[in-house]
Amino acid sequence: MNVLRPGLALDAMLDAIHRATRAPEAERPGAVADAMVPFLRDPTLLEGRDCPSCPNGYKRHLLHEGADYAVVALVWRPMQMSPVHAHRAWCALGVHRGILTEHFFEPGSATPRPVDAVLRREGDTSHGVADPRLIHRLANCSAEVSVSIHAYGLPFARFAEGLNHILA
Ligand SMILES: [Fe+2]
Numbered sequence: 001m002n003v004l005r006p007g008l009a010l011d012a013m014l015d016a017i018h019r020a021t022r023a024p025e026a027e028r029p030g031a032v033a034d035a036m037v038p039f040l041r042d043p044t045l046l047e048g049r050d051c052p053s054c055p056n057g058y059k060r061h062l063l064h065e066g067a068d069y070a071v072v073a074l075v076w077r078p079m080q081m082s083p084v085h086a087h088r089a090w091c092a093l094g095v096h097r098g099i100l101t102e103h104f105f106e107p108g109s110a111t112p113r114p115v116d117a118v119l120r121r122e123g124d125t126s127h128g129v130a131d132p133r134l135i136h137r138l139a140n141c142s143a144e145v146s147v148s149i150h151a152y153g154l155p156f157a158r159f160a161e162g163l164n165h166i167l168a
Pocket of ligand 1: 085087091
């Protein structure tokens with residue numbers, strides 16, 4: 001009998017992400033996002049991992065720490081959202097469960113103006129290089145909890161001070 005071991009899909013995704021982080025710098029965010037795709041819709045992806053939501057805001061859960069990157073699961077209750085921000089490190093994300101809305105903002109003004117919004121559904125990805133002009137916000141505008149997988153090009157311990165340039 002073939003018994004699936006909990007964590008198998010996550011291990012395979014993390015291996016694929018690790019290989020993608022070795023891509024040339026300019027191609028890295030897209031390569032990492034592409035590496036997530038085969039695993040994002042697997043319902044067993046986070047089996048055995050305790051990833052609760054939080055009533056006070058979206059919640060990060062560390063899945064893996066590499067030498068120069070980290071992979072986290074973000075859990076979003078309805079109407080929870082990130083700040084408006086740009087990244088100081090490359091980033092790639094994919095939606096595992098639910099729907100997120102990614103808003104993009106025009107750079108250059110004190111109060112960033114929204115210019116576009118894209119629905120990210122299960123299996124969808126997005127990515128970006130470290131660029132202060134690439135301003136976005138993720139939000140769960142749905143009525144269900146959403147879960148997304150994010151990889152960032154810096155160690156988890158530096159997330160608090162080094163990851164996001166928050167604009168609003
Ligand atoms: Fe972001």
